[in-house]
Amino acid sequence: MSTVKTIGSEAETVSLIGAKIKSLFAAGCKRILFINPPQVAEQDFDQDIARLGFYYAFPPYGPGVLVRTLENHGYTADIVDLNYEVLLSAQSPHFHYRIWQKFLDKKVIEFKPDLVCISVMFSMTHDCMLETAKYVRETYPAVVVMAGGVHPTGCPEVILEITHSIDFVMRYESDNSLVSFCDYVNGASGSEDLSQLATLHEGRYIEIVKRDRPNEDRLSIAPDYKALPIGEYSGYGRIGSYSWLFDSATHRSSSIISNRGCRARCTFCSVENFNFRGVRGRSIQSVIDELQTLRDVYGINHVMWLDDDLFYDTERTISLFQEMTRHELGITWDATNGIIASAATAEIIHAAAQSGCRGLNIGIESGNPEILKSVLKPSAVKHFRRLAEMLKGYPQIFSKGLLMIGFPGETMGQIWDTINLAREILLDWYPIQIVAFFANTSMTNSLLQQGMLSEDKIVDARFFNGTAGGQKQREREEKQISKFIPDILQRDGAYVPTPEELKDIWFLADWLVNYERILPEYDPVKLEMKKAILTNICERMSVNNPLSTMFLGIVENRLNQKNQALERFKRAKVLVGESEFWRIRFDALKLNDLLEEQAALAAQ
Numbered sequence: 001m002s003t004v005k006t007i008g009s010e011a012e013t014v015s016l017i018g019a020k021i022k023s024l025f026a027a028g029c030k031r032i033l034f035i036n037p038p039q040v041a042e043q044d045f046d047q048d049i050a051r052l053g054f055y056y057a058f059p060p061y062g063p064g065v066l067v068r069t070l071e072n073h074g075y076t077a078d079i080v081d082l083n084y085e086v087l088l089s090a091q092s093p094h095f096h097y098r099i100w101q102k103f104l105d106k107k108v109i110e111f112k113p114d115l116v117c118i119s120v121m122f123s124m125t126h127d128c129m130l131e132t133a134k135y136v137r138e139t140y141p142a143v144v145v146m147a148g149g150v151h152p153t154g155c156p157e158v159i160l161e162i163t164h165s166i167d168f169v170m171r172y173e174s175d176n177s178l179v180s181f182c183d184y185v186n187g188a189s190g191s192e193d194l195s196q197l198a199t200l201h202e203g204r205y206i207e208i209v210k211r212d213r214p215n216e217d218r219l220s221i222a223p224d225y226k227a228l229p230i231g232e233y234s235g236y237g238r239i240g241s242y243s244w245l246f247d248s249a250t251h252r253s254s255s256i257i258s259n260r261g262c263r264a265r266c267t268f269c270s271v272e273n274f275n276f277r278g279v280r281g282r283s284i285q286s287v288i289d290e291l292q293t294l295r296d297v298y299g300i301n302h303v304m305w306l307d308d309d310l311f312y313d314t315e316r317t318i319s320l321f322q323e324m325t326r327h328e329l330g331i332t333w334d335a336t337n338g339i340i341a342s343a344a345t346a347e348i349i350h351a352a353a354q355s356g357c358r359g360l361n362i363g364i365e366s367g368n369p370e371i372l373k374s375v376l377k378p379s380a381v382k383h384f385r386r387l388a389e390m391l392k393g394y395p396q397i398f399s400k401g402l403l404m405i406g407f408p409g410e411t412m413g414q415i416w417d418t419i420n421l422a423r424e425i426l427l428d429w430y431p432i433q434i435v436a437f438f439a440n441t442s443m444t445n446s447l448l449q450q451g452m453l454s455e456d457k458i459v460d461a462r463f464f465n466g467t468a469g470g471q472k473q474r475e476r477e478e479k480q481i482s483k484f485i486p487d488i489l490q491r492d493g494a495y496v497p498t499p500e501e502l503k504d505i506w507f508l509a510d511w512l513v514n515y516e517r518i519l520p521e522y523d524p525v526k527l528e529m530k531k532a533i534l535t536n537i538c539e540r541m542s543v544n545n546p547l548s549t550m551f552l553g554i555v556e557n558r559l560n561q562k563n564q565a566l567e568r569f570k571r572a573k574v575l576v577g578e579s580e581f582w583r584i585r586f587d588a589l590k591l592n593d594l595l596e597e598q599a600a601l602a603a604q
């Protein structure tokens, strides 16, 4: 792979890229079409999961903002959301995955774009991006193709070098750069205004590295979704991680952003590299206006904040929540992205609760002070304890602590600190991830430099949890033959587990922080909450999981729903019998005895 970013001087690079742009757009560039590609690749896509509404169905927020921005500058823009079309079509028994091509064709033929912009946020969507670009190139060879968003920003060279279907990668937030690009094509500005743009010249990678970051005025622009049926989205997939808290018949969810960027610079996160240092906020009025539009135009009654640092600037945060309350919006909200615990004050949490907060994810990552320090986490253990204490006063807010294991060099003792902290502060649930190495983070860059990681490992990096993640894959693959090290957590405190061992540690940690602690729980309010999240796991996230099925039965029995509980116990027994993966884990943790005991209790 080439490493040079320029050929000759910087001016020569700009001139080469400028000439390439002019040669590709013979008739100018007035019509720009954004594509949100399917988010799950064909080989991973499971129609049953789609029909349960478990895949993400986020409105394409970034493309929506760019559509409005371009139209404000005299261009014509539109969006086709192939992810939504696939999820919607998956409801039909005659579904076939490549139906997205039909929707794309229809849009391209009607709209006649000069430029197609493929928007890609996640590295997991790498293959979908390539497939979409390839189809556009083969079917409409005259159309210029550009990719942008977080993922292409992280690995533009790799992308341009492995496909001939993408002409340009535009990096970072593109609110300014894309307008300059179109202006340049149409002769409305000079090549000196081009920025954040990468391409290949005679097979070699070249890039205009100059950045043009949008300022606060630009950020107050709300997305224009054109004809997309935003109000229908949450009927076909998830928006955030709290949809299970609401009645699906009336729940209509969308997303919104209040700040861009984050004050912190955690080494495993690419936000600082992507959004640059610091936080830029929108005007509070523009946020309120957008919420009102979501409610009045699309019937939205719940939003997920897209912010990385929602509680940035205590005074502004409180004002934002107070304004939301004052406008009686009738909209609840969640912070699936996670908030910074050290930024939470009693006043913020109170204003949040008043303004409709129902779900709060807290970025804990580790319970070990050295790990927190080494990854530059902006919160310490004392902040997690303090926030957990504050949240006790707001039982209507479901709190999740986001945990990570498998940091480079992390020892068993340090992993135990995370498990112990989670069991001490007792937030409502703890999603756990094995550290993944995404492009453009300082942790990944440092491992690449040390030769401890190769670039091909990060291009389509994915987490070990989630619908298409490694845990689900492992359950599927190990139905006949499975391996498990039940005493792995008893290894010496200084021992650094291998990547393979981390998978069993993940399983045991999940058992300890999420399931075992339900056994002493008899408070009906807490049991109702556990019932809601376990139902979501059993019916949508992990349908053949006997552990969550058994615990749902335990909770139901304590809520006096004995018949339901007995059915769950019966189903859990069948599921264990069907899978070696689960059989050896139930044996090792003596869960068969627990299952028998609980079934007997429910039968009394």
Ligand code: B12
Pocket: 039, 056, 058, 059, 060, 061, 062, 063, 065, 066, 116, 117, 118, 119, 120, 121, 122, 123, 124, 146, 147, 148, 149, 150, 151, 154, 170, 171, 172, 173, 174, 175, 178, 240, 255, 257, 261, 268, 269, 270, 271, 274, 275, 305, 306, 307, 308, 336, 337, 433, 438, 439, 463, 466
């Ligand atoms: C909101 C969000 C989510 C939401 C999803 C939002 C959605 N789909 O709309 C949720 C909570 C579901 C989520 C989940 C996850 N997320 Co997230 N998420 C974000 C976050 C905080 C903000 C994104 C956002 O909406 N920004 C606001 C809009 C306006 O910006 P934008 O869409 O990027 O668009 C701008 C530019 O990208 C560009 N642009 C966009 N499209 C195009 C196209 C073209 C052609 C051009 C030129 C420009 C362009 O211009 C736009 C305007 O400036 C980012 C961090 C960040 N700062 O980017 C992380 C981030 C994207 N997430 C990340 C991660 C790791 C995850 C998870 C894996 C976390 C987890 N533990 O499970 C999951 C994965 C989900 C999955 N696919 O399975 C990483 C991505 C790493 C990677 N390379 O994949 C990020 C970068 C944060 C980080 N930790 O580093 N996430």
Ligand code: SF4
Pocket: 262, 263, 264, 265, 266, 269, 270, 271, 272, 308, 309, 338, 340, 363, 377, 378
């Ligand atoms: S606090 Fe969250 S968004 Fe901010 S740098 Fe750390 S992980 Fe990224």
